[in-house]
Amino acid sequence: MTAPFPPIRREPRTEDRPLKPEDGKKAVELVREALPFFRVGEPITHPDHIDVPVFYLDFAIDRIHYDGKAKSPRPKGAPPHGSAAANPGEAREVIERALKEARVLDAAEFREPEDCWVVPVAWKSFIILHVRVSREGEELIPDYGLTEEVRRYGTL
Amino acid sequence: MASKGLELSGLFSKLAPRLIRAANHSERRLMLLFILTISLSSTVIMNDTAMLVFIPLVVATSEIARVDTARAVTFSAIAANVGSALTPIGNPQNIIIWHSYGLGFLEFIRSMLPFVFLWLLVLFAFTLTIKNRELSVERIPPVALRKTLLVVSLISLIVDVVLAEIGRAPLAFIFTLFVFLVLGRDVLRGFDWALVLTFAFIFIDFNELAFLLKSAGLMFPTGGTGLFVVSATLSQLFSNVPATVLLSAGKPEWLPLSLGVNIGGSGIVVGSLANLIAIRIARVGVGDFHRHSVPYFLVALLLSVLLLL
Numbered sequence: 001m002t003a004p005f006p007p008i009r010r011e012p013r014t015e016d017r018p019l020k021p022e023d024g025k026k027a028v029e030l031v032r033e034a035l036p037f038f039r040v041g042e043p044i045t046h047p048d049h050i051d052v053p054v055f056y057l058d059f060a061i062d063r064i065h066y067d068g069k070a071k072s073p074r075p076k077g078a079p080p081h082g083s084a085a086a087n088p089g090e091a092r093e094v095i096e097r098a099l100k101e102a103r104v105l106d107a108a109e110f111r112e113p114e115d116c117w118v119v120p121v122a123w124k125s126f127i128i129l130h131v132r133v134s135r136e137g138e139e140l141i142p143d144y145g146l147t148e149e150v151r152r153y154g155t156l
Numbered sequence: 157m158a159s160k161g162l163e164l165s166g167l168f169s170k171l172a173p174r175l176i177r178a179a180n181h182s183e184r185r186l187m188l189l190f191i192l193t194i195s196l197s198s199t200v201i202m203n204d205t206a207m208l209v210f211i212p213l214v215v216a217t218s219e220i221a222r223v224d225t226a227r228a229v230t231f232s233a234i235a236a237n238v239g240s241a242l243t244p245i246g247n248p249q250n251i252i253i254w255h256s257y258g259l260g261f262l263e264f265i266r267s268m269l270p271f272v273f274l275w276l277l278v279l280f281a282f283t284l285t286i287k288n289r290e291l292s293v294e295r296i297p298p299v300a301l302r303k304t305l306l307v308v309s310l311i312s313l314i315v316d317v318v319l320a321e322i323g324r325a326p327l328a329f330i331f332t333l334f335v336f337l338v339l340g341r342d343v344l345r346g347f348d349w350a351l352v353l354t355f356a357f358i359f360i361d362f363n364e365l366a367f368l369l370k371s372a373g374l375m376f377p378t379g380g381t382g383l384f385v386v387s388a389t390l391s392q393l394f395s396n397v398p399a400t401v402l403l404s405a406g407k408p409e410w411l412p413l414s415l416g417v418n419i420g421g422s423g424i425v426v427g428s429l430a431n432l433i434a435i436r437i438a439r440v441g442v443g444d445f446h447r448h449s450v451p452y453f454l455v456a457l458l459l460s461v462l463l464l465l
Contacts, residue, residue, distance in 0.1 A: 034297040037216040057169045058212045059299060139300040144164070148346045151208075 019135070024108045026137030027117035032104045034131070034140055035121065040064075040095050041150050043088040048081045050088060052095040053150050054129060059142030060150055064098070064128050066091040073098045075126035098123045108133070116141050157332045158316055159201040159245075161309030161343045165302045168197055168209040173296040176217065183223055184288040187231060190214060191279055194232050195239025200313065203240035203247045203421075203430040207233065211437045217296070223289075226444035231283065233434040233445075234422045234452055238275045240430075241418035242268050245317065247428070249400040249417045255325070257410045261317060267411050268418075271460060275419065278456045282448075308339045362401035370406065379409035381464050384416040388457055391420025391427050412464065419460060423453030 034056055041053040041060065051063040065074035068086025071094055101123060108117040117137060121129035132141040162168075175193060179186035190210070198206040214232050218225040240246030244254035244264045254264055312332050319328035336343045377383040383403070390399040396417040403413055421428030425435060425445050435445050 030297045033295060037296060039212065039216060055212060057172060057216065057296075057299060058163075058209050059166070059169060134300055139298050141300045142166070144342060148342060151346060 019110060023135065023137040024110070024117060027108045027119050027133035028104060028106060030133055030137060030140065031119040031121065031131045035102065035104055038099055040092055040099060043091045043095075044150065045088055046079075049079050050086050050091045051079070052091055053146055054095075054099065056140055056142070058147075059144070060146040061131055061140070062129050062143055063146060064095050066095060073123050073128045076120075076128055076130060098128065102128065114141075157336055157343060157347050158309050158313040159205050160347050161305055161312065161336065161340055162201055163205050163209055164340075164343055164346060165306035165309055166299050167301065167306055168201075168206075169213070169299040170301050172210075172213045173298045176296050179291065181291045182288055183291055184283060184286045186217070186223075186291060187228060187283045187286055188280065190228070190232055191235040191276075191283065194235040195276060198236045198239035199243045199246050202245075203236040203428065204433050206236040206240070207430045207433040207437065210236075211434050213296075215438045223291075225438060226440045227286070227448050229434050229438040229440045230445050230448040231279065233428075233431045234279055234449060235276075236430045236434075237418065237421040237428055238272060238279060241275070241414075241421075242272045247418075247421070247430075248397045249421075250414065252397070252400050252404060253410055253414050256404055256407075259410065261320075264414075268414065271415050271419075271463065274459060274463060275456050278452065278459060282452055305340050305343070308335060309343075312336070358398050358401060362398045363405055365402060367405070369402075376403055376406060376408065378406065379412055381412070381461050383408050384412040384461065384464055385457075387413050387416025388420035391417050392424045392453075393426075395426050396421045396428050415460060415464070419453065419456055422456065423450055425449070427453075 037056060038061065039055050041055050043066070044051045044053060044063070050066045050068065052066055053060045053063050055061065065076070065079040066072075066086065067074045067080045068091070069080070071090070073095060074080050102121050103123075105120045105122050105127070108119045110117055111132075114132065115135055117133040117135070119131045119133055120127040121131060132143070133139065134141060171193060175186070175189045179189055194206055194210050197209070201209070210232060211229060214228050215225055217223070218228045237247075241250065242265055244250050244259070244261055250264070253259070254261075312335050316328040316332055319325065319331065333344070377386055387399055387403050390402065393399075399420065400413070400417045403417075421430065425431045425442050431445070431449070434440070435442065
């Protein structure tokens with residue numbers, strides 16, 4: 001079955017600076033340097049699951065899904081459902097431990113609409129975190145929406 | 157709102173990596189740089205905003221470099237309180253005093269400057285007690301700057317101060333609201349409206365209390381060192397903003413009042429909201445905070461009394 005309308009697409013960007021493989025490598029190295037400074041914030045309790053925001057300095061970088069039943073992080077893109085009874089304090093402790101064991105994967109994805117690199121951070125066998133880095137691979141790009149969400153409903 | 161815009165632009169987070177580099181592996185120098193940066197930043201952004209911005213950096217650096225986190229956080233909170241004392245827009249108690257006494261922006265700064273300088277010197281002296289260990293941190297990656305938001309916030313801040321100076325504060329509010337509505341809506345969403353309401357209630361409640369105390373014949377000193385010591389002590393008991401509202405109702409001399417409630421923000425943790433924010437973010441114990449803050453408060457209070465005499 002085909003969709004009734006074609007998907008909305010932006011006009012292709014005119015690249016003022018071509019993407020280079022070295023930029024992706026720089027982005028990965030930058031996240032490696034930043035990883036020891038990542039800290040977990042106050043868990044966000046949803047009706048059916050808990051997310052734990054990860055902060056770099058005073059800005060949120062991304063959120064990690066927490067599996068209350070397995071008492072471990074969940075893969076990116078697969079938030080658990082039905083773990084509303086999980087304890088936010090316990091979620092924080094588990095994610096703090098997981099973040100210490102996390103490692104930066106050796107390649108990045110480029111997202112044209114956001115004009116940035118996305119560097120995956122893995123725990124054991126799966127990705128738990130996406131970190132956005134500027135096109136030149138020199139600056140971390142915070143998740144401003146998440147930062148505000150945490151500040152409004154919790155503390156850093 | 158303009159301060160919030162500056163914070164969300166990432167300006168201060170952008171400064172952080174430069175500080176680490178400038179510290180050149182020295183723990184003591186890093187602490188001095190933190191104090192200087194936090195106190196300077198607090199003169200334009202509120203002291204509690206400065207804590208939201210800098211405490212995560214102080215904690216992260218302290219943990220990585222194995223520095224005493226409680227001491228670093230406490231000195232940072234004191235730096236925010238001291239720096240914010242300099243300008244009329246540095247903290248809520250200064251805004252109250254600035255408006256209710258109709259003082260000039262520069263007049264306020266000129267009068268506060270010698271004392272803020274003294275308090276900073278005392279804080280620097282306290283940092284000299286830190287053993288100068290070599291730090292292992294070399295580099296902290298930078299965060300992207302939101303240039304449009306930075307420019308808009310800086311312009312708003314300047315326009316606000318100018319409009320307030322010429323007695324058009326309501327116009328400053330409308331201007332800032334409109335500017336951020338058009339160019340930085342997330343600043344309005346992130347702005348702590350509940351805090352404004354809290355201060356409004358504090359103002360109403362403590363104004364009433366001042367009226368009741370006056371009716372009961374209880375009078376506070378109206379100037380000099382007496383007023384300074386009383387305002388610092390009351391700030392220690394129930395925080396410096398309520399103390400300002402309570403004491404300013406009787407229209408005493410503004411300078412001893414301002415000095416008392418500003419130095420009263422250090423010491424006991426309830427002295428100012430910035431302290432509470434700092435220990436909450438950093439998860440530092442109250443006892444650990446007091447171990448460093450109370451001696452500082454007592455020394456700074458004593459030296460200020462000597463300067464006032």
